[in-house]
Amino acid sequence: MLNTFWPICIVVSVIVSVLTGRLDNINNSIFESTGSAIELTITLIGTMCLWSGIMEIAVNTSLIEKIKRVLRPIMKFLFPNINFQEKEYQEVCMNIISNLLGLGNAATPLGLKAMQTMQDKNSEKDKLTDSMAMLIVLNTASLQIIPTTVIAIRTSLGSNNPTKIIVPVWIATLSAAITAIFATKLFIKLEKRKKAK
Amino acid sequence: MISYISSIVMPIIIFIIIFSAFSEKKKTFDLFLKGAKEGIEITLKIFPTLVGLFFAISLLRNSGTIDIIINFCEPFLVKLNIPREILPLAILRPISGSGSIAIATEIMKNYGTDTLIGLIASVIMGATETTIYTIAVYTGSVKIKNTRFVLKAALLADAVGMLTAVAICRILS
Numbered sequence: 277m278l279n280t281f282w283p284i285c286i287v288v289s290v291i292v293s294v295l296t297g298r299l300d301n302i303n304n305s306i307f308e309s310t311g312s313a314i315e316l317t318i319t320l321i322g323t324m325c326l327w328s329g330i331m332e333i334a335v336n337t338s339l340i341e342k343i344k345r346v347l348r349p350i351m352k353f354l355f356p357n358i359n360f361q362e363k364e365y366q367e368v369c370m371n372i373i374s375n376l377l378g379l380g381n382a383a384t385p386l387g388l389k390a391m392q393t394m395q396d397k398n399s400e401k402d403k404l405t406d407s408m409a410m411l412i413v414l415n416t417a418s419l420q421i422i423p424t425t426v427i428a429i430r431t432s433l434g435s436n437n438p439t440k441i442i443v444p445v446w447i448a449t450l451s452a453a454i455t456a457i458f459a460t461k462l463f464i465k466l467e468k469r470k471k472a473k
Numbered sequence: 474m475i476s477y478i479s480s481i482v483m484p485i486i487i488f489i490i491i492f493s494a495f496s497e498k499k500k501t502f503d504l505f506l507k508g509a510k511e512g513i514e515i516t517l518k519i520f521p522t523l524v525g526l527f528f529a530i531s532l533l534r535n536s537g538t539i540d541i542i543i544n545f546c547e548p549f550l551v552k553l554n555i556p557r558e559i560l561p562l563a564i565l566r567p568i569s570g571s572g573s574i575a576i577a578t579e580i581m582k583n584y585g586t587d588t589l590i591g592l593i594a595s596v597i598m599g600a601t602e603t604t605i606y607t608i609a610v611y612t613g614s615v616k617i618k619n620t621r622f623v624l625k626a627a628l629l630a631d632a633v634g635m636l637t638a639v640a641i642c643r644i645l646s
Contacts, residue, residue, distance in 0.1 A: 278526075278569060285529040285538075293536035301535035309531035313524040316578055317516060325512035332508025334490040337497055381515055388614045395615040403619040404612065409626075412611045416604040416627040418634075422483060423599030429578050430595060435586035441595045442479035444641045448600035452634030459629050463622035 319432030320425070327424045331377050343373055354414070354457065355407045364393040368411055378420045387415055406464050413460045417453040475645065522571040530575050555639055558590045562597055567604040567631055589646045596638035601631050
């Protein structure tokens with residue numbers, strides 16, 4: 277996607293700057309942009325290091341089992357077609373826990389593994405099952421307890437209260453996630469009704 | 474109240490994790506180092522992407538292209554009560570993760586991190602995902618073309634998340 281988006285941005289910008297007579301601005305922005313990238317990366321490294329380290333500890337404790345137990349009734353509601361004894365449940369569950377803990381890099385491989393396991397049992401190989409659709413929608417909902425990246429950005433720009441946004445983020449994420457879940461459930465029902473007719 | 478809860482979340486989570494690891498007699502510091510090393514790799518991996526995207530976004534802004542796009546969408550934004558400065562982030566957020574990091578940083582740098590605009594940008598970044606990219610990766614990995622309603626449901630959720638973000642920040646500030 278960036279292979280189309282990126283060149284378009286640059287070509288259009290240069291044309292616009294010639295038309296509006298802002299070529300000087302462009303020259304400044306070329307060097308300014310690399311500076312911004314370096315500043316951000318340096319602060320991000322610190323936060324990401326600390327947080328990945330702490331989460332690595334969390335993953336190795338019994339906390340994960342406890343979260344799994346708490347999630348069970350919710351998972352039953354979200355994935356009525358999944359057998360709780362089987363490995364797909366473990367994979368889906370670990371994917372969601374990794375998302376909650378902000379371990380995006382661990383979440384994706386786990387989610388993709390769960391997709392593969394579900395695909396093996398899928399009777400219509402070129403169509404998503406209900407559970408697969410729910411898994412994808414949940415993964416687009418950014419269920420993160422602590423939005424570390426934003427906090428790091430805010431810190432790097434000298435915010436006097438970088439964590440101020442945590443509760444507002446929860447409220448916004450939850451309303452998005454609830455919308456996602458109910459929209460998915462509703463669409464599944466509608467499709468079934470259509471089929472029945 | 475909200476800012477109090479926001480400020481105690483991180484310390485509490487860190488405490489619970491470290492305390493339970495310590496009481497289960499895990500090698501806490503070794504585990505920490507292992508995770509921290511991965512943290513460096515993750516960040517360094519996105520550095521080239523960030524340079525490329527910061528460059529493109531800085532060009533878009535300094536050439537005045539973003540202003541042209543925003544002016545075009547202005548009537549629509551006013552109806553939804555969204556500040557015009559947020560638009561580039563709202564458009565880019567579902568498409569590219571590093572792109573939205575770059576643009577959110579730009580917005581906060583220009584308008585401040587704790588102004589209404591800075592707060593909205595922060596909450597949108599924290600509360601939404603790179604929807605389109607995620608759907609592409611997940612369906613692509615099992616080679617499924619019929620994605621049913623997934624894109625509709627996910628984009629609807631993003632829109633709700635963004636509008637909620639704007640509403641909460643307006644109430645807070």
